[in-house]
Amino acid sequence: MVASAKRASTMLAGQSLTHEQLGALVHAVAVNRDRAAFAALFQHFAPRLKGFGIRRGVDAAAAEELAQETMLTVWRKAETFDPAKATVSTWVFTIVRNKRIDLFRREGYPEVELSEVAEAADDGESPEQSVSLSQHGQVVRQVMKDLPPEQMKIIQMAFFEDKSHSVIASELKLPLGTVKSRIRLALSRMRAALPEDARV
Amino acid sequence: MTHHHPPADVLFDYAAGTLSEGEALAVAAHASLCSRCAREIAMLEAAGGSLVDVAEPMAISHGALDAVLARLDEPIVIAPRQPELDAETRRVVPKPLHAYVGRSLKELPWRTVGRMYEEVRLPLPAKGPKVSLMRLKPGTLVPRHGHRGQEWTVVLAGGYHDGGVSFTRGDFDAKDASHRHQPRVDDDGECLCLVVLDAPLKLTGTIGLFVNPFLRI
Ligand SMILES: [Zn+2]
Numbered sequence: 041m042v043a044s045a046k047r048a049s050t051m052l053a054g055q056s057l058t059h060e061q062l063g064a065l066v067h068a069v070a071v072n073r074d075r076a077a078f079a080a081l082f083q084h085f086a087p088r089l090k091g092f093g094i095r096r097g098v099d100a101a102a103a104e105e106l107a108q109e110t111m112l113t114v115w116r117k118a119e120t121f122d123p124a125k126a127t128v129s130t131w132v133f134t135i136v137r138n139k140r141i142d143l144f145r146r147e148g149y150p151e152v153e154l155s156e157v158a159e160a161a162d163d164g165e166s167p168e169q170s171v172s173l174s175q176h177g178q179v180v181r182q183v184m185k186d187l188p189p190e191q192m193k194i195i196q197m198a199f200f201e202d203k204s205h206s207v208i209a210s211e212l213k214l215p216l217g218t219v220k221s222r223i224r225l226a227l228s229r230m231r232a233a234l235p236e237d238a239r240v
Numbered sequence: 241m242t243h244h245h246p247p248a249d250v251l252f253d254y255a256a257g258t259l260s261e262g263e264a265l266a267v268a269a270h271a272s273l274c275s276r277c278a279r280e281i282a283m284l285e286a287a288g289g290s291l292v293d294v295a296e297p298m299a300i301s302h303g304a305l306d307a308v309l310a311r312l313d314e315p316i317v318i319a320p321r322q323p324e325l326d327a328e329t330r331r332v333v334p335k336p337l338h339a340y341v342g343r344s345l346k347e348l349p350w351r352t353v354g355r356m357y358e359e360v361r362l363p364l365p366a367k368g369p370k371v372s373l374m375r376l377k378p379g380t381l382v383p384r385h386g387h388r389g390q391e392w393t394v395v396l397a398g399g400y401h402d403g404g405v406s407f408t409r410g411d412f413d414a415k416d417a418s419h420r421h422q423p424r425v426d427d428d429g430e431c432l433c434l435v436v437l438d439a440p441l442k443l444t445g446t447i448g449l450f451v452n453p454f455l456r457i
Contacts, residue, residue: 075309082305087297094298104301108308115312126282130289137257137288147261147365150268150336157271157278176282181290199256199288200295205249223252230283 057084059178062128070118082111089136095200096140106143110136125154127177176234183230191226194219242274242410246392250414251277255284260368265336266392266412266436272334273410332397332432340364341373345432348373356380370437376400376425386420389438398431400424 057065062084068077086107093103113135121131138149184192197208205223209216246254246267253259254267271277325333326344333341340362341348350358357376364371369390376382378398392414399408402423407413415421425431 086300088292088295090298090300091295111308127289129292130286133288133292134285141257150265152268152271152278152281153335156335157275176286177289180286184287184290199291202258
């Protein structure tokens with residue numbers, strides 16, 4: 041793990057990192073407080089997070105603040121990252137989502153702790169059955185890549201631009217029902233692609 | 241086993257980050273007791289993660305990395321403090337609610353409303369929906385009422401029937417302006433719910449007219 045983190049952290053900036061490399065970098069930050077690994081994560085994510093902020097309708101300076109604050113949280117919370125539950129990108133997405141709400145709405149955003157669910161959910165699924173969700177990110181990513189553009193567009197607007205279904209409908213001049221059914225179609229593709237036993 | 245889940249739109253909006261804090265709290269509380277919805281949220285968040293992967297990178301100013309590196313050793317301002325809760329409270333109240341509840345259930349400042357139920361308002365931003373814990377005695381019949389906005393209920397303990405439908409621990413009951421209803425608490429125990437209310441209730445029966453001033457929901 042550490043050796044691969046070293047390898048990953050010495051990679052040139054701008055080069056795209058794999059999920060495994062990103063995971064190794066977060067591990068190196070969590071375990072060794074490795075600043076070089078953090079710098080590599082920063083170079084990978086900060087420009088994307090800034091892009092995310094801009095799409096969300098904040099100005100460049102605020103988008104950069106969002107990117108910086110998100111990366112600071114990545115450093116502070118690295119030890120809470122669990123590669124069995126999510127990919128690094130998914131984990132960073134939840135951090136930037138919550139950070140944006142914190143900075144621009146001054147609200148918190150309660151999260152579900154997956155590790156608690158299997159135990160608390162009295163629905164006949166024993167913790168033994170709980171299989172890792174780590175493939176989720178990769179499978180979902182592939183499905184997203186293959187989505188028809190009209191479905192992808194709507195999902196991006198909702199996730200990136202903070203737009204409700206009815207705002208999306210009026211901007212795209214579509215009936216609300218069409219927006220909802222496109223989202224439904226996209227999600228059922230994702231569900232169909234996930235393994236049956238990818239339970240929480 | 242939970243039978244009633246948030247509408248698909250609501251899970252989607254939760255993952256995208258467009259719900260208010262109070263609404264997100266209701267969804268997180270339900271998903272903590274429902275592996276189906278927890279799994280759905282994990283999938284939706286993975287979709288968000290893949291959007292981060294493909295987001296168009298924007299040039300970051302020079303010195304941004306150094307600025308962040310210089311802050312890495314800053315002491316963390318406030319570590320979110322987990323309140324001390326008794327075993328009963330930890331068993332009944334899902335984790336995302338702990339910080340909002342703040343105290344064990346039996347130590348909370350319950351306020352009796354209209355001789356009908358007890359309520360504790362949870363500390364959430366005033367601009368958002370009103371969020372409370374409500375506790376009702378077995379067999380309580382809540383006066384018939386409608387809604388001006390949405391009312392979301394997550395059952396934490398006990399249960400109730402409403403229009404022939406049963407709601408028990410974990411169930412998510414979403415009512416909007418088109419619903420008028422008259423829930424009745426099951427006889428086999430107290431019912432504890434998280435209630436997220438967007439707009440004041442509108443009572444419809446004659447009892448309602450009488451209780452209204454006390455309800456203050
Ligand atoms: Zn559910």
